[in-house]
Amino acid sequence: MPRLGLYLHIPFCVRKCRYCDFYSAPTDKGARTAYVRALCRHLAAVAPDLRDYTVDTVYFGGGTPTLLDSGDFQSILDTVRGCLSLERDAEITAECNPVTNAAGLMEGLLCAGVNRLSIGLQSTHEGELKLLGRPHGYGEFLSTYSAARQAGFDNISVDLMFGIPDQTVRSFGQTLDAVTALSPEHISAYGLRIEEGTPFYRMRQELTLPDEDAEAEMAEMVAARLTAAGYAHYEISNYARAGLRSRHNMRYWLGEDYLGFGPGAHSYLRGVRFETAPDTAAYLLAVERGDFESLRQNPVPIAGKEQKDEYVMLRMRLFDGVELADFSHRFGTSFEKEYGDVTPLVQGGFLVKTPHRIAFTEKGMRVSNTILSDWLDFGK
Numbered sequence: 001m002p003r004l005g006l007y008l009h010i011p012f013c014v015r016k017c018r019y020c021d022f023y024s025a026p027t028d029k030g031a032r033t034a035y036v037r038a039l040c041r042h043l044a045a046v047a048p049d050l051r052d053y054t055v056d057t058v059y060f061g062g063g064t065p066t067l068l069d070s071g072d073f074q075s076i077l078d079t080v081r082g083c084l085s086l087e088r089d090a091e092i093t094a095e096c097n098p099v100t101n102a103a104g105l106m107e108g109l110l111c112a113g114v115n116r117l118s119i120g121l122q123s124t125h126e127g128e129l130k131l132l133g134r135p136h137g138y139g140e141f142l143s144t145y146s147a148a149r150q151a152g153f154d155n156i157s158v159d160l161m162f163g164i165p166d167q168t169v170r171s172f173g174q175t176l177d178a179v180t181a182l183s184p185e186h187i188s189a190y191g192l193r194i195e196e197g198t199p200f201y202r203m204r205q206e207l208t209l210p211d212e213d214a215e216a217e218m219a220e221m222v223a224a225r226l227t228a229a230g231y232a233h234y235e236i237s238n239y240a241r242a243g244l245r246s247r248h249n250m251r252y253w254l255g256e257d258y259l260g261f262g263p264g265a266h267s268y269l270r271g272v273r274f275e276t277a278p279d280t281a282a283y284l285l286a287v288e289r290g291d292f293e294s295l296r297q298n299p300v301p302i303a304g305k306e307q308k309d310e311y312v313m314l315r316m317r318l319f320d321g322v323e324l325a326d327f328s329h330r331f332g333t334s335f336e337k338e339y340g341d342v343t344p345l346v347q348g349g350f351l352v353k354t355p356h357r358i359a360f361t362e363k364g365m366r367v368s369n370t371i372l373s374d375w376l377d378f379g380k
């Protein structure tokens with residue numbers, strides 16, 4: 001039976017962080033309850049079309065999923081179990097903001113079936129958190145982390161950020177050391193990007209961002225320190241203890257099926273990408289009217305050259321890289337026939353090539369955008 005991942009978007013936040021361009025907004029309890037009801041109705045409505053799938057990952061993303069209470073998680077996951085075939089050992093992740101650590105929340109999440117937490121920390125320095133506009137301090141993160149461990153979570157990921165205004169290589173090193181000392185099972189470390197439409201974009205002239213050299217040093221430092229601490233660097237921004245990669249995110253990079261629910265969610269199902277407009281009011285209205293088809297917008301079939309390029313672009317984010325036999329089997333041509341002789345890149349230390357696969361080295365991964373844009377048609 002083919003497998004499917006569900007992405008459930010929770011479009012609510014306590015307030016907007018200054019760098020964030022995800023779709024989310026402040027809200028109240030009544031709006032959250034109405035939203036959860038709509039999400040359950042939407043899940044139940046599309047379930048008959050998914051009879052041939054088993055669900056092996058569920059991901060509550062946002063926004064701030066932990067603004068919901070544990071009863072909301074229970075209702076949503078009961079709906080998933082009731083109308084879809086959810087595998088017994090499915091990975092069920094909830095993103096968690098440390099500002100939402102209500103008493104009993106962690107126990108409630110576990111009881112509802114959530115078995116993996118992804119906690120957004122970004123930095124252990126109060127000044128950096130403040131500048132980012134994060135609604136929590138480091139102390140709140142520590143309480144949340146310890147509440148999650150005490151409740152019994154044994155699969156926790158922590159999100160970090162580098163390239164923050166006023167951040168130094170030293171301060172980022174301190175963040176890394178403090179987090180690795182806690183020994184979470186998984187760590188994600190992203191470089192800050194100033195996205196258009198965010199408060200940071202409007203204030204960009206006033207921000208003192210680390211220069212290119214400092215940012216490159218930070219990127220090198222994450223890889224060196226986390227691998228020395230026993231984490232495998234398995235994706236450009238992600239590190240995991242053995243066997244504890246994010247199964248849900250892996251399906252994005254492996255080009256496997258996933259179905260997104262909620263405003264702003266993206267999907268890839270049966271070879272077609274589509275999305276739902278980032279508009280909560282419109283989402284609620286469509287669900288109320290039973291107009292679920294209108295929630296599959298901008299469908300794009302992925303085929304031909306685009307499919308090949310997308311396959312390479314996504315797989316090369318992984319240090320496993322492209323498996324050459326799988327590439328030939330899928331596309332009826334060899335990788336190098338399609339993208340050229342990789343020998344100079346291997347000799348330059350950017351790629352490793354074995355009889356079975358081609359993958360970036362750490363050095364290559366840091367300039368992967370340049371190499372990929374040379375190979376692929378995207379944006380040309």
Ligand code: SF4
Nearest residue numbers: 013016017020062063
């Ligand atoms: S908590 Fe996350 S989703 Fe919400 S505003 Fe901050 S970065 Fe964006």
